[in-house]
Amino acid sequence: MPDASPQKWHLAHTSWFFETLVISRSADAGYRSPDPRYRHLFNSYYQGIGTPYPRPQRGLLTRPTLAEVLAWRTHVDAAMLRIIDNGAADAALVELGLQHEQQHQELMRTDLLALMALNPLRPALQEPVVHPGAALASSAIRTAADAPAWLAVPGGVTRIGHTGEGFCFDNELPAHQVLVAPFEIARSLVTQRDYLAFIDDGGYRNPHWWLAEGWDWLNAARRSAPQSPVPQSSALQSFDPQSSGPQSFGPQYWRHDDATGWWRYGLDGEHPVRHADGYRPSAESTAEIDTELARPIAHLCYYEADAYARWAGARLPTEQEWETAARELGDKLDALFGDCWQWTASAYAAYPGFRPLAGEAGEYNGKFMLNQQVLRGSSCYTPSGHARISYRNFFPAYASWQRSGLRLAR
Amino acid sequence: MPDASPQKWHLAHTSWFFETLVISRSADAGYRSPDPRYRHLFNSYYQGIGTPYPRPQRGLLTRPTLAEVLAWRTHVDAAMLRIIDNGAADAALVELGLQHEQQHQELMRTDLLALMALNPLRPALQEPVVHPGAALASSAIRTAADAPAWLAVPGGVTRIGHTGEGFCFDNELPAHQVLVAPFEIARSLVTQRDYLAFIDDGGYRNPHWWLAEGWDWLNAARRSAPQSPVPQSSALQSFDPQSSGPQSFGPQYWRHDDATGWWRYGLDGEHPVRHADGYRPSAESTAEIDTELARPIAHLCYYEADAYARWAGARLPTEQEWETAARELGDKLDALFGDCWQWTASAYAAYPGFRPLAGEAGEYNGKFMLNQQVLRGSSCYTPSGHARISYRNFFPAYASWQRSGLRLAR
């Protein structure tokens, strides 16, 4: 999965960020990198610092070893403490480095999931550190009969973007006024039960629901899915290495097996979503399904989220609507943060008057403002304290390896 | 060039549109298609009508012959007149069919140019039907010394979108209010002289000016450009078949030759933009350069337009700004229409409350609302009467085979 990186790379790259963008900019004459070549090796995408080492080859770097990377971090940490104590550090850059590290803490989880999902053994972590759906109050678990509850927002001229003292990224600025027409927004996220109804209705087979680019994406995914000209035993089939790749007929990390039904894979292993007719699950497994179905659907790409919304007779909110609703409705909205990122209908673009940060940090956000869609909220993998109401996450429409779901608007 | 189609295909497809979306929807029992298989062959992208014949293979259709396609058109025209006379025609669909044909009239020019540009012989049409730059009043020709004149727009709540009686596409509706901050817009379009200054300043070699996706596009283009390990005579070099492909160091249809300089290719043949040092042009050729440089730069992709604007210390206007300026400043703006389409900073998205047309015509515009940028205005290839102030053209960021230029804002 070319978008994902090894855990060791994340460890090295966050050290790189502190070394290259913080320590090197400080008056700390004593600092020496353990290896000046790391400056190239662990540059993610900063052209101003030199041509980065190619992303798809990150997994090939068996050197430096994990021990060397950890030793580097100790070295960098010591230097950071020194320049902070000295007063030599630029406080804004230190803060940026910490926020950057929090982003990579989340990526380490989603990249690990992407890697494990490619393994036909479907390994489960012994003790899942985060439980998907944990952010949901028990009252928020929607049962099958529920229709989504719609909450009205009156609209008008409203302010969006970051204000106040705390940290924010440059792309959340400047706060500015927008004119929003009245709209309604769903109290809760779309659940796995809801999404299964879309699949059951032939949602993946009807071009009517899909954007043209989404339909092309879907057909290309179907084409690259494995085909088994030689009949295989069902035992082998269930270990097909590519079946958790781009899905033809269901979302990322879901798998369909004629004999047993639909399964969802996560860092906590594989869990049933639907038992096939004739399959005899344990009572425990049946009980698990109810809990599972009530949880939000996640790991959708934008094409799927958009198609689902159209099928459901609704649409995705714009990011202006999302932020306005979040400010005005607050706790009346369920799972704004902490379960899954929520796709919006908004293309990622500069706010009026946007100015990138000075220096190399100016490449952090601004240069990606094309052909990406904004997601709002946060996920169960987002570090505590990292989320906020004006936060703008962004990914290309095909991306589904982040924990991305949706909330409807109309 | 996979986005372009042969002239014969355009002829057939516009007949297809009338036959499939207009005549077939009318109570004209007597109509029979000359060949029911044309319904598949000349479907452009309407999934509701069946899987379309693949676009990149359109050039392979040596059958039906041109004579058969023209006979089909005569047949369709007769049926159209009959149902219009009968009152059996849906007037809105007839109008849509005519507007659709006008769009293809423009595409026939730009597709012809794309085809001819691949020919190392650089053929010129005997009598260019349209002269690029014709829309410019003579007063509008900018000489080298001119800085762009900036015109201020106060902003505020303003209405955009189509209103009134005349035809518009569904994507121009509904008209709605937006809040626009005060801004300035350039009176005139960016010229070839302006753009040459960007090239001369190393614009194509400095990642600082480019969106990340644009820089990747540029490097991929450079990589696919031809490399000549065997030294070639300059005579051969000047006919390199791929040198008018995606350009490494200059815009589409421009060509650089060390011995002679920069050249622009168009349907009117090849014209000098810059003479190389040591090259001895005729007096006529030198005179031609001045005229050439004063004309708007065209056939830029979005990446180039955006990079140029950033280099020039400005930005592209949003489509809301463009339309507001056009409504408020009117004739004070030069070449709003009739020279080249103008890229805007706006991603192509649904207006609030947008509803696609009913039936198959609903696929006309709405399903493309992702990962495309809006262009406003019209070009010298646009049929007279087809342009309007609320018109939204849209292409992906890499597209440069349309006559697309830019007007700066700040």
Next chain:
Amino acid sequence: MPDASPQKWHLAHTSWFFETLVISRSADAGYRSPDPRYRHLFNSYYQGIGTPYPRPQRGLLTRPTLAEVLAWRTHVDAAMLRIIDNGAADAALVELGLQHEQQHQELMRTDLLALMALNPLRPALQEPVVHPGAALASSAIRTAADAPAWLAVPGGVTRIGHTGEGFCFDNELPAHQVLVAPFEIARSLVTQRDYLAFIDDGGYRNPHWWLAEGWDWLNAARRSAPQSPVPQSSALQSFDPQSSGPQSFGPQYWRHDDATGWWRYGLDGEHPVRHADGYRPSAESTAEIDTELARPIAHLCYYEADAYARWAGARLPTEQEWETAARELGDKLDALFGDCWQWTASAYAAYPGFRPLAGEAGEYNGKFMLNQQVLRGSSCYTPSGHARISYRNFFPAYASWQRSGLRLAR
């Protein structure tokens, strides 16, 4: 189909060959090319003459027009006659130019077939100039019950390669001795009836019969074949534009339709090979099938010919065996020439002591001696007089657009 070229290109390229390799090498000071740029445009693959115009773009050359190409030929013909009359021509090069033209006469047929086969209208030429199977004596038509007749060849030290006065290509030289073990060879070619039995036995679904590279090719072909997620009417299905592309379950230019059966497409249109159960063909159509089945299977790639031979408990002959059998058995072998080229088990390689022609003509054959397989005999598209017993045709293993079939050995 990137291996095929337009008819106009063949016309131009054969003129190019005479102009560039024959006239330009002669002392005919008076000759001037109508356009020196043709030297680049119509160079097929002679690196010594300059970088050739890219093959896949030949179809885009709408200029020079057909009239201009024909005028060029008249001009070249006049010059050829002049230098022949003058005695200025190199007789060997004139002969090579004529043989080269004969090769392109054959390619014009197979390239035309490849082009027409991509057209969902499945056009038939009004008057097929050559009738596939014409070379078969009526006695050679094999009925269903026939097993192939095996003819024994004693082997030993034998001479292969060209000897004597007549023309041959450089790759047929030098004639040399080889040691061939005793073997048997089939009197007749494998028929369409034979091949259908392989398909019926699941030949395309069992990796046991296939070379590893062939199995990969087959799976890649299956993957790129169209998939129809939206149910289609059978009427549309029968015009699927890609169904004559690389076949998943049958040879090139064959098409399977559940309702009607198996069809073979050729320049003479589409003909039934097998009627589906429940389909009611005319008596005439049924009669046609018997004739069709008795004809040799053609347009197989090497992977298919090799897999078929293994399934049939036999193998392909080496080119040494083929030539030895042809010399020793002569008329006892059916359809040695004139129906289809016959794949051999031999990789295309230099004969011991091989020397390419001097000068640019040295690129004619020698530089292709890697990763190609030799075919022997000739096809019904080969010009009369062009075939001979030492002739070595060669194509890569995936090629099936030539009329290539097989004769078994063991």
Next chain:
Amino acid sequence: MPDASPQKWHLAHTSWFFETLVISRSADAGYRSPDPRYRHLFNSYYQGIGTPYPRPQRGLLTRPTLAEVLAWRTHVDAAMLRIIDNGAADAALVELGLQHEQQHQELMRTDLLALMALNPLRPALQEPVVHPGAALASSAIRTAADAPAWLAVPGGVTRIGHTGEGFCFDNELPAHQVLVAPFEIARSLVTQRDYLAFIDDGGYRNPHWWLAEGWDWLNAARRSAPQSPVPQSSALQSFDPQSSGPQSFGPQYWRHDDATGWWRYGLDGEHPVRHADGYRPSAESTAEIDTELARPIAHLCYYEADAYARWAGARLPTEQEWETAARELGDKLDALFGDCWQWTASAYAAYPGFRPLAGEAGEYNGKFMLNQQVLRGSSCYTPSGHARISYRNFFPAYASWQRSGLRLAR
């Protein structure tokens, strides 16, 4: 590098071979695999056993862990000893399993080298287990002034292939007679000094020396090589991650640096081959160059070996010539074994009367007999006792990650 596999995969796959092809075929009712899914995961290419796990994804298998793989091996070893003691083992399959493991011992070295070479840090193993060039007697080291010594072989009818009691692979059988014309063969291998002369003479820039497919390969490699539009410091340049990829202007694992010269990378780190003008190496480094240049050139692909031979006015021997010379000249030929594999002009094909092994082992060799070239001899990475005079190694023409060099013939 998709042809290479991780070390852990080799460990697992050799266990897989014993478990699947040896133990499972024996009457050892008591054996149970630790995980039946390994049968799929570690299948290399045996279609008869099921669809293999895709080769390019082998590096993604972080589970089973190294400890689990080693435990599996202990388990397999115990079972092997049991069935050998029991007399339940098929001795031929046990031997095949051991020979198979020896082949993977060699691949572990070359795959490790391929992986390390992608690392810009250019790591060197602490204690190189094998020293390239070790097989050369000191008398065999050629100095610059030496011309290659040619040894004559009279030719005639000669026997090639394996005879006698010892083990051989199925592709070495049956031994058979061939007719070989008289030829000469070089006493020693082509050295790095020899090859540098080819580079210096513009060998990589002149299509005259190259097969058509080789020239295309070379241009594609040049095209995919990195391009640096932004000027880089020479320090960074020397760590360019792709510079040991497919080389534009030199062989695999060679690197050219304007400031310092030519370098060869190996498991023993980077060593100078040529110092640049103006570079001031140490006396030790200069001394090292002489030793280095006298060693055989290795890691050439077939295209390069073939081009070099043509440039040198010679050719590659056929495999029949190589084996005949080896049998007749014996010790008069230097480094027949133990330094590098030697490309031959022979395509890999079945010997007359070839029969693949029965059962699944039949896929070991036979199905690869197309579009590969034979190499003879052995390399310094080949386990002791694994080489023999009739051994046929084979790789596709583009492969250069094996230690493949050449010996000239004429």
